[in-house]
Amino acid sequence: MPDFEPADPGFADRVRASFARQGFMSALGAELTVVEPGRCEIHLPFREGLGQQHGYFHAGAMAAVADSAGGYAAYTLMGARDSVLTVEYKINLLAPGRGEEVVARAWVVRPGRTLTVCQVEAFAVAAGAETLCATMQQTVIRLADRPDASGAAAEPPEPPANGGA
Numbered sequence: 001m002p003d004f005e006p007a008d009p010g011f012a013d014r015v016r017a018s019f020a021r022q023g024f025m026s027a028l029g030a031e032l033t034v035v036e037p038g039r040c041e042i043h044l045p046f047r048e049g050l051g052q053q054h055g056y057f058h059a060g061a062m063a064a065v066a067d068s069a070g071g072y073a074a075y076t077l078m079g080a081r082d083s084v085l086t087v088e089y090k091i092n093l094l095a096p097g098r099g100e101e102v103v104a105r106a107w108v109v110r111p112g113r114t115l116t117v118c119q120v121e122a123f124a125v126a127a128g129a130e131t132l133c134a135t136m137q138q139t140v141i142r143l144a145d146r147p148d149a150s151g152a153a154a155e156p157p158e159p160p161a162n163g164g165a
Contacts, residue, residue, distance in 0.1 A: 004038035004108060008080040011037065015072050018083075018148045022068065030065050032072065038108035040072040045101045057097030062104070062122045062134050066091065069106035070118035070138040077111050083148045087115065089138035097133045099126030106138075116140050 008014060012035045019025060019032040025042070028050065034041035042065045044050070044057075052058040067086055075084045106120040120136040 002038070002108075004077055004111065006037045006077055008078070010080060011035075011076045011078075014080065014148075015040070015075055018075065019068070019072060021148065024064065025068055028061060028064065030068070034105075035072070035076060037076050038073055038111070040069045040076065040106050042069045042072075042104045043101055044104070046099065054096070055098075057099075057102050057124065057133075059091075059093055059097070059134075062093075062097050062102050063089075063091050063136070065102060065104040066106070066120040066122045066134060066136045067138065069104040070120045070136060071140050073106040073108050073118050073120075074111070074116040074140045074142075077108060077116070078142050079144070081145050081147050083143045083146050084116075084140050085143060087139045087141050089136050091134055091136040093134050095124070095131050095133045097122075097124040099124035099131070101125045102133070103130070109137075112142075114142055114144075116142065 015035045030042050030044045033043050044065045050061045071084050104122045109117045109119050118138045122134040123130040124133050
């Protein structure tokens, strides 16, 4: 993985504060565990309500933490007054998510002025052994000079014109 220089020296605190405001990640019980320039990791412990009919992690839960991990990996490289939104992602499900937790590890492949491409791998962890369950390629858009909303009453930013294209 390349070494990246973050635009904001306070990137780690900014990323952690943004993650703490994500109600969905909180509802899932996800935890942001690694925040480094161009890299993030999110852990999601298994619990009742996150499984599908066979007892595996639901693919939607895995995709959600993978999406957030990739978005935050990109966000680590953005300016202090910027924010980020996912433009698209492609996920390949490789194996059932069977285990005590899912770990999503994301890294920036190519940072851009507007669009950043990230790669994410999601692993199920069972008895300390990791199984690669999903890979994701993701594109996120930098919303320049549009910081994250700083509370539940704050208005979300207007979406980019033409879906960011």
